[in-house]
Amino acid sequence: MYLIKKSEVLNIARELAKDHLVYGPVTDEATGQVLFDSLDDPGKADLGAPIPTIPPKNVVFPQMECIYSYRYDKNSRAVDIRQVNAVKPKALFGLRSCDLEGMRILDRFFLGQEFVDDFYLNNRKKTFIVTNTCIAPFAQCFCVCTDSGPSAKEGFDLNLTELGDEYLVEAGSDRGKALAEKLGLAKADGSYAAKKTAAVDRAMDLFTGFAVENKAWVSRVTNRVTTGFIKEDVWEYIGDQCFECGACTFVCPSCSCFNIEDVNKNDGSTERLRSWDSCSYEGYSKMAGDHNPRKPVEDRRNKRFFCKLSYSQSKKYLRPGCVGCGRCAWVCPGDIGLPNVVTYIRRETTK
Ligand code: SF4
Ligand code: SF4
Numbered sequence: 001m002y003l004i005k006k007s008e009v010l011n012i013a014r015e016l017a018k019d020h021l022v023y024g025p026v027t028d029e030a031t032g033q034v035l036f037d038s039l040d041d042p043g044k045a046d047l048g049a050p051i052p053t054i055p056p057k058n059v060v061f062p063q064m065e066c067i068y069s070y071r072y073d074k075n076s077r078a079v080d081i082r083q084v085n086a087v088k089p090k091a092l093f094g095l096r097s098c099d100l101e102g103m104r105i106l107d108r109f110f111l112g113q114e115f116v117d118d119f120y121l122n123n124r125k126k127t128f129i130v131t132n133t134c135i136a137p138f139a140q141c142f143c144v145c146t147d148s149g150p151s152a153k154e155g156f157d158l159n160l161t162e163l164g165d166e167y168l169v170e171a172g173s174d175r176g177k178a179l180a181e182k183l184g185l186a187k188a189d190g191s192y193a194a195k196k197t198a199a200v201d202r203a204m205d206l207f208t209g210f211a212v213e214n215k216a217w218v219s220r221v222t223n224r225v226t227t228g229f230i231k232e233d234v235w236e237y238i239g240d241q242c243f244e245c246g247a248c249t250f251v252c253p254s255c256s257c258f259n260i261e262d263v264n265k266n267d268g269s270t271e272r273l274r275s276w277d278s279c280s281y282e283g284y285s286k287m288a289g290d291h292n293p294r295k296p297v298e299d300r301r302n303k304r305f306f307c308k309l310s311y312s313q314s315k316k317y318l319r320p321g322c323v324g325c326g327r328c329a330w331v332c333p334g335d336i337g338l339p340n341v342v343t344y345i346r347r348e349t350t351k
């Protein structure tokens with residue numbers, strides 16, 4: 001464990017910027033919106049900003065990326081295939097623990113199964129992560145209900161915790177430790193572990209709203225979703241409110257679905273593009289021959305909540321599929337973000 005003065009904490013981002021493209025939280029002055037953006041000037045990172053509207057998952061899983069380019073030569077009948085994956089080292093500075101857990105779910109999806117996704121792996125292994133403990137939760141947060149905060153437990157290179165005029169800096173990897181040593185950070189004595197625990201405990205007491213009212217219900221609803229306890233008319237009610245816009249998927253740090261399309265270029269080559277997809281779209285489960293096993297919207301909406309809350313998914317991710325960031329509740333025009341669905345199922349169960 002190390003210490004750095006609050007006034008000097010951005011030196012960590014500045015040092016990373018020497019050989020990484022650094023992303024961090026910034027507040028857009030015109031709109032007040034918080035973005036997790038690439039920083040021309042790492043000194044602009046705002047460690048006190050609330051969680052960004054869009055999680056930084058696009059750094060490791062871009063919203064759209066060209067993964068191959070190929071060209072067919074009719075005369076020689078030869079195909080020239082080129083894999084496109086030139087990735088610069090990147091650093092995420094000031095990531096919140098919920099978004100780190102979202103990324104760890106993506107890791108298990110893309111890297112932890114039978115086939116390893118080379119494109120994701122290439123992005124991921126070049127990403128340095130500096131997390132930032134939430135010493136005060138934000139209004140929509142419920143990471144305490146999903147075991148994803150308010151402080152990161154593992155998976156970071158460095159973790160920062162604000163303690164008055166200084167930050168406690170914990171190294172979670174050899175490269176994190178090397179950076180702390182390179183910066184010449186002072187060593188923290190043993191008393192700082194207790195100071196950090198006290199700061200996290202204080203943060204836990206500051207959660208309000210959904211996080212307090214439904215704490216036990218996130219796991220109870222998981223039980224009910226898994227055992228098929230939710231009646232069809234409940235899923236129909238939820239599905240009827242869905243506009244099939246896909247916003248909940250795109251702001252969700254743990255959603256991993258994608259589509260592949262080949263696009264012909266004017267120069268005779270073809271690009272293979274991978275882009276985010278959403279189970280809310282009617283075409284998501286359409287098969288050859290126009291067969292669609294999930295045509296009714298409620299069949300696609302319950303898919304989302306099986307994905308986030310069922311035991312079979314939790315077994316795959318080794319944790320709930322939802323990390324409690326609350327973003328889907330912000331953006332859903334139908335008012336069926338995950339917190340509302342849990343509340344609705346709770347009311348249906350207890351009425
Ligand atoms: S389901 Fe909603 S609250 Fe849960 S991680 Fe995704 S966006 Fe956040
Ligand atoms: S199935 Fe739906 S909820 Fe699950 S990862 Fe895909 S888009 Fe997200």
Ligand code: SF4
Nearest residue numbers: 242243245246248332
């Ligand atoms: S944000 Fe709401 S309305 Fe849009 S697809 Fe998701 S659940 Fe449906």
